[in-house]
Amino acid sequence: MPKTITEQNLRLLIDSLIKEGTRVIGPRRTGTITLYEPLARGEELDLNELPRRSAKEVFFPVCENILSFQRGEEGVKVTDIDPCAFPETVLIGARPCDAAAAPVLDSVFSWDYKDEFFLQRRRKTTVIGLACTTADDACFCSAVGLSPADSKGADLFLTPVREGGYLCEALTDKGKTLITSHARLFAETSAAAPLSLNEPAGVKLDLHKIKGWLDENFESPIWKEIADRCAGCGSCAFLCPACHCFDIVDEGTEAEGHRRKFWDACGFGKFTDHASGHNPRDAQPKRYRNRIMHKFKYYDDKFGQTLCTGCGRCIRWCPVGIDIKAVLEEIQKG
Amino acid sequence: MKHDFEPKIVAFVCTWCTYAGADLAGTSRMQYPANVRVLKFPCTGRIDPVFILKAFQKGADGVLVSGCHPGDCHYMAGNFHARRRFAAFRKLLEFVGVDLARLEFSWVSAAEGGKWVEVVTDLTERIRTMGPLAEFKELETEEHWSGRLETAELKEAYNNI
Amino acid sequence: MxxxxxxxxxxxxxxxxxxxxxxxxxxxxxxxxxxxxxxxxxxxxxxxxxxxxxxxxxxxxxxxxxxxxxxxxxxxxxxxxxxxxxxxxxxxxxxxxxxxxxxxxxxxxxxxxxxxxxxxxxxxxxxxxxxxxxxxxxxxxxxxxxxxxxxxxxxxxxxxxxxxxxGTLPPLPELSPVEAEELARLEAMTPAERWAFWKENFARCIRCFACRQVCPFCYCEQCLCDRNRPQAVETTPRPAGNMAWHIVRAMHLAGRCAGCAECERACPMDIPLNLLNRKMARELKELYGHEAGLTPVEKGPLVIYREDDDQSFIK
Structure with a gap:
């Protein structure tokens, strides 16, 4: 029998998880902006709009310490961060475009080097996905092979139903455990009518065809045409659920400090700047080309996946109105 | 005399006037609080506001900027330019919520060993009564939630439910 | 906004x-x-x-x-x-x-x-x-x-x-100045309240540098904030570095900013950056009578000086 949970019980679920010592991350509204943030209580959950930043920071923090160092009489003492100390976490209310990005990122973070910072957080996190009812004209999940009802990446998937509350589908052991350990908050139902989901409008993308074009067109006048106006900021990459570039710096003094890992973006002019002064991506179109190539060609070549879930954040917040969907449609035309 | 709190004062001074003034105070055997850490610059015109900011960030409880009196600049106009820049920077710091009582500017010439002692003593005593500058120090230790390891607020949330 | x-x-x-x-x-x-x-x-x-x-x-x-x-x-x-x-x-x-x-x-x-x-x-x-x-x-x-x-x-x-x-515009209605009102609201706060306000806002900053990249006046080939030897401003998007970055940004634009508010518009985190610029513009007008206008002024207020500039804040 399918399970359901009421709106109120969903909030109680958050409260009891917090009480058990679990960190609960979910959409929370502050002022004009909704962000995935740690919730202090169930009431704070706000599922009205797609959070401004993606949920990737649950696994891939904006900035994290990876070690600290102190210079003492016996030389430099290095203290590693223990990834086992990461908190048990439940991510609640992740839309399909956010939840689906996590398994895509698993490929790169467990490839030639196993990034325990990412992987431990993945292991320690249970993802409660949410079917999406709020598509706008920047959304294009269904154009890249997902849909507002796609449960990829979720351990437990919520679908809003007409009567209020949500249909709950446990997809993994983590999801099942979450239900069984809080069984009193869930009900069984035979008839629940899911709310109609809002399928993003617009052209479906033929990712295979697009990749075929990209294979052949590293050099093309289109890059200059599209990206001359790119301002070279990192807002597309930083809001993106799938962009995962990072930089590592040592900060502190000569006596003590931290090594920190933090988000980086291929749109930055300094991203490929060599110490010699040479910069292989010396103009903005080359940097934008890398963004498209990485998402729709290189990642596919390497892992057979596309590094885009169609959330539309980069379209909504590009300061100079660069529209990745329009770019891909253009490429698809050949 | 023993105090409970010894403030850290960072003084950015120009080499021609204030540094020489401080030196005069020393050679004249005048006493002034050892709380002050003097950093010597060629001119107040070289003292970038970011240095002041950095001093606060890295633990200064008070900052002093001092150089030649107007008209005495070794480079003719360095202190005139600095004066405008600091006037603007003060307003900015005030607007983000920094208490301007922690930031002092002065003109101390090479002959004014006594004035140096007075400026440093006054600032030190004022900061001593104000206590440590907590804001920047707290900020320095804060992490974005995604990179935070301790779960203090989780415990707080738990207690609130 | x-x-x-x-x-x-x-x-x-x-x-x-x-x-x-x-x-x-x-x-x-x-x-x-x-x-x-x-x-x-x-x-x-x-x-x-x-x-x-x-x-x-x-x-x-x-x-x-x-x-x-x-x-x-x-x-x-x-x-x-x-x-x-x-x-x-x-x-x-x-x-x-x-x-x-x-x-x-x-x-x-x-x-x-x-x-x-x-x-x-x-x-x-x-x-x-x-x-x-x-x-x-x-x-x-x-x-x-x-x-x-x-x-x-x-x-x-x-x-x-x-x-x-x-184009010739029709007469436009007089509207309440929300930005000026917000500026006044902040100025009326205590320093501690203002610190809390900015701390909360800057904590959201992810250092995407959209504010810098869209600014016509941030044209430096080498931004101070990209340098790491010496590192004047922390490059990591932690609260401390974010605060420093925004203070430095506002200072570097003081007396130069033309008030287009592109920084604030481009900010994906809704940080009210133009408030800082407006504040500095107002202070520089009060101190030195400078205002960004439609005709080029050869030298900005922080590039020139007068011997009798106010120094009441200097001991």
Missing amino acids: NNTAQKHDATPLVAESYYAAVTDALRTEAARLLSEGVVTAVIGYKEGRRHGTAGPAIVVDPARANELIFSAACVNNLALYLTKAKKGVAGTGKIAIVAKGCDLRALAGLMAESQIRREDLHIIGVACAGVFGSGADRREPLSAGNLAGKCRECSVGAPEGADIVI
């Missing part, structure tokens, strides 16, 4: 036909300039795929002049594309640029800083009733409800000093 508070007034500020007429005149002028060889490129706006959006466009072919538009969605300050930071984008030779009044102030500032020369430019001024606010509802025509905060206090709707001005 407190759009929620202003949603009530949806009376259109100008008729849709106004934009159509300006767009037509703009296209004709651009086509003429390009085909007669007066300019090698026109920097203007073209429509975006989504309703109510537009973005920068660089047109070099007179046949494509009909891609240009002007509407309330033309938010960008195109002066950006004339700076050193975007060198090579518009090519060489004389360039035409579409400029609203607020953009003209940036052009004047860049001329004053010897970044561009008036004789290399053909300025197509557009009379502008204002642009959409960031995150505002763009399904409706431009009204007090979805107008950008900066436009509510605009004094340069009809630009001066351009080579041609397109």
Whole structure:
């Protein structure tokens, strides 16, 4: 029998998880902006709009310490961060475009080097996905092979139903455990009518065809045409659920400090700047080309996946109105 | 005399006037609080506001900027330019919520060993009564939630439910 | 960007036909300039795929002049594309640029800083009733409800000093100055409250540098904040480094900022950055009588000095 949970019980679920010592991350509204943030209580959950930043920071923090160092009489003492100390976490209310990005990122973070910072957080996190009812004209999940009802990446998937509350589908052991350990908050139902989901409008993308074009067109006048106006900021990459570039710096003094890992973006002019002064991506179109190539060609070549879930954040917040969907449609035309 | 709190004062001074003034105070055997850490610059015109900011960030409880009196600049106009820049920077710091009582500017010439002692003593005593500058120090230790390891607020949330 | 508070007034500020007429005149002028060889490129706006959006466009072919538009969605300050930071984008030779009044102030500032020369430019001024606010509802025509905060206090709707001005505005209503009110609200706070306000806002910063990248005055080839030896400002997006970055940014723009508020518009984290710029502009006006205007002033207030400048804050 399918399970359901009421709106109120969903909030109680958050409260009891917090009480058990679990960190609960979910959409929370502050002022004009909704962000995935740690919730202090169930009431704070706000599922009205797609959070401004993606949920990737649950696994891939904006900035994290990876070690600290102190210079003492016996030389430099290095203290590693223990990834086992990461908190048990439940991510609640992740839309399909956010939840689906996590398994895509698993490929790169467990490839030639196993990034325990990412992987431990993945292991320690249970993802409660949410079917999406709020598509706008920047959304294009269904154009890249997902849909507002796609449960990829979720351990437990919520679908809003007409009567209020949500249909709950446990997809993994983590999801099942979450239900069984809080069984009193869930009900069984035979008839629940899911709310109609809002399928993003617009052209479906033929990712295979697009990749075929990209294979052949590293050099093309289109890059200059599209990206001359790119301002070279990192807002597309930083809001993106799938962009995962990072930089590592040592900060502190000569006596003590931290090594920190933090988000980086291929749109930055300094991203490929060599110490010699040479910069292989010396103009903005080359940097934008890398963004498209990485998402729709290189990642596919390497892992057979596309590094885009169609959330539309980069379209909504590009300061100079660069529209990745329009770019891909253009490429698809050949 | 023993105090409970010894403030850290960072003084950015120009080499021609204030540094020489401080030196005069020393050679004249005048006493002034050892709380002050003097950093010597060629001119107040070289003292970038970011240095002041950095001093606060890295633990200064008070900052002093001092150089030649107007008209005495070794480079003719360095202190005139600095004066405008600091006037603007003060307003900015005030607007983000920094208490301007922690930031002092002065003109101390090479002959004014006594004035140096007075400026440093006054600032030190004022900061001593104000206590440590907590804001920047707290900020320095804060992490974005995604990179935070301790779960203090989780415990707080738990207690609130 | 407190759009929620202003949603009530949806009376259109100008008729849709106004934009159509300006767009037509703009296209004709651009086509003429390009085909007669007066300019090698026109920097203007073209429509975006989504309703109510537009973005920068660089047109070099007179046949494509009909891609240009002007509407309330033309938010960008195109002066950006004339700076050193975007060198090579518009090519060489004389360039035409579409400029609203607020953009003209940036052009004047860049001329004053010897970044561009008036004789290399053909300025197509557009009379502008204002642009959409960031995150505002763009399904409706431009009204007090979805107008950008900066436009509510605009004094340069009809630009001066351009080579041609397109459009004549109808009388526009006087609107409450929300940005000035917000500035006053902050100034009335205690330092501790202001610190808390900025701390909360800057904590959201992810250091995407959209504020820097869209700013016509952030054209340094080497930004202080990208340097790591010595590291003046922490590069990591932690609260400490974010605070330092925004203070440094505001300081470096003091006396230079033209008030286009592009930094605030571009910020994906809704940080009210223009408040800092406005505050500094106000202080520099009070201290040294400087105000960003439409005519280039040879030297900004922090580049010059007077022997009798105020020094009441110096012991």
